[in-house]
Amino acid sequence: MRCILIAFIFLMLVLPVCVSIYSTCVPQCNLCLRNPILCYSSSYSFDLPIFQRSQVLIFAIEEINRSQRLLPNITLGYRLFDNCMNVQVALRAASMLIAGSDEIITTEDCRGLPPVVAIIGDPLSIHSVAISRTLSVYRFPLVSFIYCASCVCLSDKREFPSFLRTVPSDAFQVKAIVAIIKHFKWTWIGLVVTDDDYGLYALISINEQVKKFGCVAFSESLQANDKAKMISIINIIKKTTAKVIVLFLTKLVVTVLIKEIVQQNITGKQWIATDSWSAFPILGSNENFNSFGGTIGILPKRGEIPGLEDFLLQAHPTPDPNNNLLTLFWERIFECTFQKNYSMTSSTSLGSSSKICSGLEDIKSTRTEYSDVSELRASYNVYKAVYALAHALHDLASCENGKGPFENRTCANIKHFQSWQVRAAPSYTLFSLKALVYFIFSKEVFYRMCAPNYFLIFSHFLFSCKSVCSKSCMPGTRKATRKGQPVCCFDCVPCADGEISSETDAIECRQCSPDHWSNNGRNQCVLREIEYLSYEDAMGCTLTTTALFGTCLSITVLAVFVLYRNTPVVKANNSELSFLLLIALTLCFLCALCFIGQPSDLTCRLRHVVFGISFVLCISCILVKTIVVIMAFKATLPGNNMMKWFGVTQQRGTVFFFTFIQALICIIWLATNPPFPAKNNKYQTAKIIYECDVGSVTGFGCLLGYIGLLAGISFVLAFLARNLPDTFNEAKFITFSMLIFCAVWITFIPAYISSPGKYTVAVEIFAILASSFGLLFAIFAPKCYIILLRPEQNTKKIKVQIIVLLLIIIIIIVHKEPSTPQYSIIINNSTNNNQSSTPRRVATLPLSSAPRLGFPIVLLYSLTRKCFPSYSPCDFLSLPGQRKSPFLQPGTCLRRTSGL
Incomplete structure (x- = not known):
């Protein structure tokens, strides 16, 4: 029977942030046994979910070993390593596995030196990057199962050719987060990320995608032990107008940030959680609910592992000092302490607890994260990782010459194969796991963009939050960007006359056609009214x-x-x-x-x-x-005949x-x-x-x-x-x-x-x-x-004035005679009743002098006598030897006189 080992690097003892990360951990490892590397410290907490994952690894290996169809005649083993939250410790464990420098222990089931074919872990992206660079030199497979190792950078197969994972890349998680932001029409968000590869790559990706429809009000990076930066970010969150804030943080960093936010009593924010902490139980606690109630979280689809719950409840402490993991677990869930010779931690694990553990406590009577199998996500990914490696080994063991994946279509020797050969086999692995999921090991796992994969931490919460720098511009207006501010900060300017915008947040207004005009709301073009000056208006x-x-x-x-x-x-x-x-x-x-x-x-x-x-x-x-x-x-001169012309x-x-x-x-x-x-x-x-x-x-x-x-x-x-x-x-x-x-x-x-x-x-x-x-x-x-x-003026006064004018014209045009008799212009002064009166002599002049003197006399008379009394006509006297002038009218008489 062939014995093959799978190494498991995990974080079992979670140290508080305020405690320095020690590098004094002494590796103490055993082959084919549950014996983790422990970091001894005076202050730590035992992580039950991570312990559950280690038990899932053991459960999967034992399940595979019992199978008659998968890896017959091959026994899988495991080796557990605790990275103590220290990348140097993780690298040391990986180096020992590659070089085989650790202590070799042979049991009756595993004779000789069993090969380590792959490593499952490390839980952090920064650790995975460091370990992968080392393992890639030897093409040693590293399979990640937890969400903190979902950095986009690890998808680069040229730099990390032997890195594989059963969790989605952050590229898909970013798409899911951006889809949520876009769905709720949030255009003004804040972003806080972990100051490592896991967070910084996400920061760049979210910024690029959000800028397509919105703006990032602020983006900050944070480390767990940077107190000054923590306070600065808290102040930014207080002052910002952004209501939606994405926390792309690891569980360790977000724990400290949540505590500070609750202490500062920051409320009214809509938090978006990543897969690393969206299922964090403390979010639902009473003290945190006011600040974090309604948080939206991203989680991949959960899985089910039949028989796992019974296996977990079979755990029991052992007095073996080399396998104290179950002892620590027992002290954690029952809040008791074993005797010194039975426990490595003594009173340090529980502080002042004086309760003594008997080892006979009923684990079934407790309900903890360890025994909860209703939300198997990271643990299910461990389960998938073990089965993926098992199927890869099975493919190598059942390979036929001429159909193999190696040069000349050859196969690997299962008794003397190398770890890099395992890396080649998963490229062709497609298997069904418990009829629940189809898994292509060589491909990137992704979030399916459907409703079951969006999990609301508090699904009964109503989302009425609006996170915008400026309110949306209604139809009839357009956006005008404010100078020196992001494009999401704008003013709404009404469209000009003849222009419309029919959409919300229109960038520019559209001109109506010449026969149309904008309505009062500036959101529709209507036919213009034809206007002209009509008889009806x-x-x-x-x-x-x-x-x-x-x-x-x-x-x-x-x-x-x-x-x-x-x-x-x-x-x-x-x-x-x-x-x-x-x-x-x-x-x-x-x-x-x-x-x-x-x-x-x-x-x-x-x-x-x-x-x-x-x-x-x-x-x-x-x-x-x-x-x-x-x-x-x-025409005043004698003989002037201008009127003729x-x-x-x-x-x-x-x-x-x-x-x-x-x-x-x-x-x-x-x-x-x-x-x-x-x-x-x-x-x-x-x-x-x-x-x-x-x-x-x-x-x-x-x-x-x-x-x-x-x-x-x-x-x-x-x-x-x-x-x-x-x-x-x-x-x-x-x-x-x-x-x-x-x-x-x-x-x-x-x-x-x-x-x-x-x-x-x-x-x-x-x-x-x-x-x-x-x-x-x-x-x-x-x-x-x-x-x-005034008809009397038309027949009398006006008539006199008219006759004077006509007389002037007659005098000018009359022919001269050889004799020079004298004539007088006499006007009878009579009443309108035709009563006779004594005529008044106006002027007496020789006829030969009439053309020369008559006009000035008459003109002078007309200018000095503007108003005449009523006059009656006198008899008309024709000039001797002359024909009657057609210009003369009744009312003025020429009479021959013998003297003046």
């Missing part, structure tokens, strides 16, 4: 009513002038131009209606053409009327010429780049302004500029003629009307530019109506007042 209705009123008023005035066309007031003001001016003003009022309503190709073209031509026609009439008045009063025909031609130029501008504009309907969204509002684009800005500018030119000329000429006699005061009315016209359109320019949307059109309509009303009232209101309300 209040403003459009008001402007329409005003335009129609102006049209009716113009037509009414036109009707009055037509009805009273033979009266002096109408005739004296060039009735033909007055009629044409009233028609032009009617068109001005009507063109305002073209600006109201939905724009179309027709209305856009029509509105500007009608506007330009009607206003030019209006201003042309006013300009011609102004020229007529000026020419009549400036500006008669009725010339006046009509002038109006037509000015209007034709505007029509020509409109034709060219419409032919090249005419106005067209367009949607205007430049105002960045929720509405699209449907308006008429002018097309050619040059054409529109020429149209307005031509109107402004004519208006300016009319205003200047009327202003020059403002000092003519009051009887002929139409020049003053024209001046006033053109002043209103120019003021309205000068004010229109800034108002038009600054008015948004449909109000632009409203401002233009207002300018049209205001200027039209200004011309209508300033020019025609005084005349209508006389015609309708």
Whole structure:
């Protein structure tokens, strides 16, 4: 029978942190026996869970030895080593196993020197790294079973080719932790790790993955015996705004940290535990619950080992001084002390305990972590490790030449194989363990990302914790990072008009399409409302009513002038131009209606053409009327025939010429780049302004500029003629009307530019109506007042003033006669009732002097006599030898006199 040993390096005596780690442990080892290396110290505690794992190792080996199918004719043995929490002690044990320098003991079952094929342990990553580097030189297998040896660095097969483990790598544990953080939408976390390979590799990995969706508020490393660093980390935890803190620590370090956190009464934190301490019983104690209640822990799937509980309850102390492990265990669970000759620890194990152990205590009456088999995790991994090595040895023993794993497909000699050959066999090992788990020994064990593998320490706790640096930005806002702070610390800025964000925590807002606009919540694009100045809204209705009123008023005035066309007031003001001016003003009022309503190709073209031509026609009439008045009063020299050159025909031609130029501008504009309907969204509002684009800005500018030119000329000429006699005061009315016209359109320019949307059109309509009303009232209101309300002035006073003007014109154009009779201008002073009175002689002059002296006399009379009493007409006396002048009207008589 062949005897093969499996070494087990573990930590049985857990020393308090405050006690120095001694290096004075003396190795005392026996082959094929339960004889650990013990570190003697005055202060230690016996770790029941680790002792359970050593018993699981023994149980598995004995179970395999009883099996007839697995490793027949081969007996497995074991050797137990305590690392005393000292990497030097662990390295010494590993070196002894490789070199065979320890004491050799041969029993009846194991003759000679049984080979050690593998080591199971060490429980710490830092120890495993050190031991693996030594064992890798000889390709000596080291199988880790506990979670503190789950460092990602140990997965590097180039550096650690002989390291194997039955626990998941921290890479998978980090993924599980990050998945939990992401699931609960925690974006602001703290991180405390052990200051060794186990913690530092995890720190780097968690930082990298969390930064994809969140931020790490702080990350600190800690050693168990660094009191100053411990206090510093406690202060950071107190001050941080992070509510979620990951403690990626070993059991030894986290024990001290938990004690300090409870003493400082730090509450309101959500702790995330790693597999090394998530099942720590002290978390559920009353004194720790306020601080650590609701802790979330990561644990791999547990296993079941049939028959283990009965085996554990069979443990019993032995008086053998070389196997005192069970003695220490017995003293621990029953809190008693064996006699000195029976125990190596004497009173040191339990301090002041005076109870004496009898060895007959009933272990079944106690319920401890040792006898609890409901949560087999690390112990189950030990069980798997033993079976994995057993299957590897079985493969070597049952290997057939030509099918082996070695060079030339050879097999190892089971009687003289080397430990490195065991390392080759697991590469092909796939076995089912108790029909519970399928295990590939050469692959990395991983956490299955499913619900049963997430274990909540307190599953009845409700998770309402939110750990964020800034609250989430709701739809309609975007995140704006704060300068000098992590990306998780941000402000929520509302989206601008026309932009939306439909997701929570949007990084940027999305622009709506041109036909859409953001709603009030800035979280949805909605169709823009088409807006234009319509007849239905209040403003459009008001402007329409005003335009129609102006049209009716113009037509009414036109009707009055037509009805009273033979009266002096109408005739004296060039009735033909007055009629044409009233028609032009009617068109001005009507063109305002073209600006109201939905724009179309027709209305856009029509509105500007009608506007330009009607206003030019209006201003042309006013300009011609102004020229007529000026020419009549400036023709003062005898024989001046200026009026012949500006008669009725010339006046009509002038109006037509000015209007034709505007029509020509409109034709060219419409032919090249005419106005067209367009949607205007430049105002960045929720509405699209449907308006008429002018097309050619040059054409529109020429149209307005031509109107402004004519208006300016009319205003200047009327202003020059403002000092003519009051009887002929139409020049003053024209001046006033053109002043209103120019003021309205000068004010229109800034108002038009600054008015948004449909109000632009409203401002233009207002300018049209205001200027039209200004011309209508300033020019025609005084005349209508006389015609309708003061008819006596229309037939008498005004008639006298008109006849004086006509008389001047007659004197200027009358032919001279050879005889020079004298004539007097006589006006009869009579009442309205036709009562006769004595005529009053105004002036007597020779006819030959009439063209030369008549005009100054009449003009002087008109200027000095503004108001006349009522006059009755006198008989008309024709000049001898002359035909009756068509200019003379009843009311003024020329009488031949013999002297003055």
